[in-house]
Amino acid sequence: xxxxxxxxxxxxxxxxxxxxxxxxxxxxxxxxxxxxxxxxxxxxxxxxxxxxxxxxxxxxxxxxxxxxxxxxxxxxxxxxxxxxxxxxxxxxxxxxxxxxxxxxxxxxxxxxxxxxxxxxxxxxxxxxxxxxxxxxxxxxxxxxxxxxxxxxxxxxxxxxxxxxxxxxxxxxxxxxxxxxxxxxxxxxxxxxxxxxxxxxxxxxxxxxxxxxxxxxxxxxxxxxxxxxxxxxxxxxxxxxxxxxxxxxxxxxxxxxxxxxxxxxxxxxxxxxxxxxxxxxxxxxxxxxxxxxxxxxxxxxxxxxxxxxxxxxxxxxxxxxxxxxxxxxxxxxxxxxxxxxxxxxxxxxxxxxxxxxxxxxxxxxxxxxxxxxxxxxxxxxxxxxxxxxxxxxxxxxxxxxxxxxxxxxxxxxxxxxxxxxxxxxxxxxxxxxxxxxxxxxxxxxxxxxxxxxxxxxxxxxxxx
DNA sequence: TCGCACCCCC
Numbered sequence: 001x002x003x004x005x006x007x008x009x010x011x012x013x014x015x016x017x018x019x020x021x022x023x024x025x026x027x028x029x030x031x032x033x034x035x036x037x038x039x040x041x042x043x044x045x046x047x048x049x050x051x052x053x054x055x056x057x058x059x060x061x062x063x064x065x066x067x068x069x070x071x072x073x074x075x076x077x078x079x080x081x082x083x084x085x086x087x088x089x090x091x092x093x094x095x096x097x098x099x100x101x102x103x104x105x106x107x108x109x110x111x112x113x114x115x116x117x118x119x120x121x122x123x124x125x126x127x128x129x130x131x132x133x134x135x136x137x138x139x140x141x142x143x144x145x146x147x148x149x150x151x152x153x154x155x156x157x158x159x160x161x162x163x164x165x166x167x168x169x170x171x172x173x174x175x176x177x178x179x180x181x182x183x184x185x186x187x188x189x190x191x192x193x194x195x196x197x198x199x200x201x202x203x204x205x206x207x208x209x210x211x212x213x214x215x216x217x218x219x220x221x222x223x224x225x226x227x228x229x230x231x232x233x234x235x236x237x238x239x240x241x242x243x244x245x246x247x248x249x250x251x252x253x254x255x256x257x258x259x260x261x262x263x264x265x266x267x268x269x270x271x272x273x274x275x276x277x278x279x280x281x282x283x284x285x286x287x288x289x290x291x292x293x294x295x296x297x298x299x300x301x302x303x304x305x306x307x308x309x310x311x312x313x314x315x316x317x318x319x320x321x322x323x324x325x326x327x328x329x330x331x332x333x334x335x336x337x338x339x340x341x342x343x344x345x346x347x348x349x350x351x352x353x354x355x356x357x358x359x360x361x362x363x364x365x366x367x368x369x370x371x372x373x374x375x376x377x378x379x380x381x382x383x384x385x386x387x388x389x390x391x392x393x394x395x396x397x398x399x400x401x402x403x404x405x406x407x408x409x410x411x412x413x414x415x416x417x418x419x420x421x422x423x424x425x426x427x428x429x430x431x432x433x434x435x436x437x438x439x440x441x442x443x444x445x446x447x448x449x450x451x452x453x454x455x456x457x458x459x460x461x462x463x
Numbered sequence: 464t465c466g467c468a469c470c471c472c473c
Contacts, residue, residue: 150464154464177464179464180464181464181465184464185464185465211464212465213465214465216464219466220465220466246466248465249465249466251466252466252467254467281466281467282467283466284467286467286468288467289467290467316467316468317468317469318468319467322468325469352469354468356469357470360470386470387470387471388469388470388471389470390471391470394471395472424472426471426472
């Protein structure tokens with residue numbers, strides 16, 4: 001996007017965040033000088049991702065009040081994702097029906113989003129149900145969408161459920177190598193490497209051949225399960241039998257060896273890939289840098305970071321976050337802040353994860369004030385705090401129960417609820433205890449009312 | 464469909 005467009009986006013995002021009155025917001029947004037496009041709408045929705053109610057309000061104002069602009073299907077997908085994450089299923093279905101009435105057909109992606117949110121909310125059966133009812137919403141199921149629902153279940157570690165569902169429907173959808181790989185990967189995610197192997201064997205019996213992805217999945221599975229020597233043997237076997245091992249294979253091994261402290265072997269593999277003509281990717285560098293930070297020294301990690309710059313690689317936010325975490329861990333906070341500035345210069349963040357890292361280290365060092373300063377700083381950069389940010393800050397305030405801290409914690413709690421995050425019961429109770437112990441009875445009552453409201457009402461955000 | 468980070472706390 002151009003600089004002018006970015007400026008417009010920030011200005012609009014701020015306008016939406018600051019507004020307290022729907023009518024005046026409508027007046028500001030429905031204005032002939034603003035040229036609404038799906039790209040602009042989607043960018044703003046992404047910025048508002050950590051303020052779900054505002055995101056939905058914004059989407060709804062254009063939907064209801066704009067005389068000519070019609071949302072795109074992808075914007076609907078974003079809005080549905082936000083509503084589903086808020087567990088506001090009434091709005092999810094309203095939007096789904098609205099899509100159909102506008103003749104924008106919900107896509108397989110739409111259903112994947114809803115299914116994913118259902119599974120995340122602990123409702124995998126609802127996820128299967130929405131998948132099975134896709135055709136009633138004017139969207140046909142095919143092998144791709146079948147594989148997607150399997151993947152959604154597996155990624156949420158509901159592998160047994162995915163496997164049972166798979167066995168029932170694999171005939172109907174003509175399961176392919178992707179379906180089997182997805183299930184095998186699921187078993188690997190829960191460290192059941194033998195089940196993964198069985199799944200792939202069953203695939204072979206059905207006449208399908210494993211591909212490189214199948215092998216990479218098993219390889220990662222061994223390392224994840226702590227079966228390092230099995231992983232290593234598997235890697236050697238891959239090199240011997242299949243000549244086409246790729247950058248993913250190497251990255252898996254570099255990372256797998258590194259996390260168990262085998263830094264020298266990890267480095268050796270990294271060098272070997274260069275010799276064999278397999279070019280490391282940014283992800284490979286990230287894996288190595290992370291491993292050096294955690295198991296070697298941050299100085300060595302930084303020199304690999306500088307090496308990758310010399311070779312012309314463009315570090316991404318993961319690269320920066322890994323280095324920043326390493327520096328924080330070595331209590332080099334100033335250096336960490338310099339890397340944050342570098343991110344700004346490189347036009348890649350800092351993002352909410354970056355802030356969470358440094359806020360966390362400041363808080364752990366007892367410098368809550370600096371943590372709160374960074375919270376301010378991030379909003380000024382249009383980077384909204386997420387659930388983790390609030391949890392980090394609030395829990396740090398219980399190290400010593402200072403009265404002022406308790407009030408700040410209470411205010412943060414109110415803010416997070418306002419933005420659609422559901423604090424855990426423990427968080428509520430700790431803040432209540434803290435306020436009562438420090439003589440803030442009035443504020444405690446307010447928090448208690450909020451808790452009661454949160455637990456009683458089904459989620460439905462007024463649009 | 465596979466590789467790299469972040470995160471409440473257990």
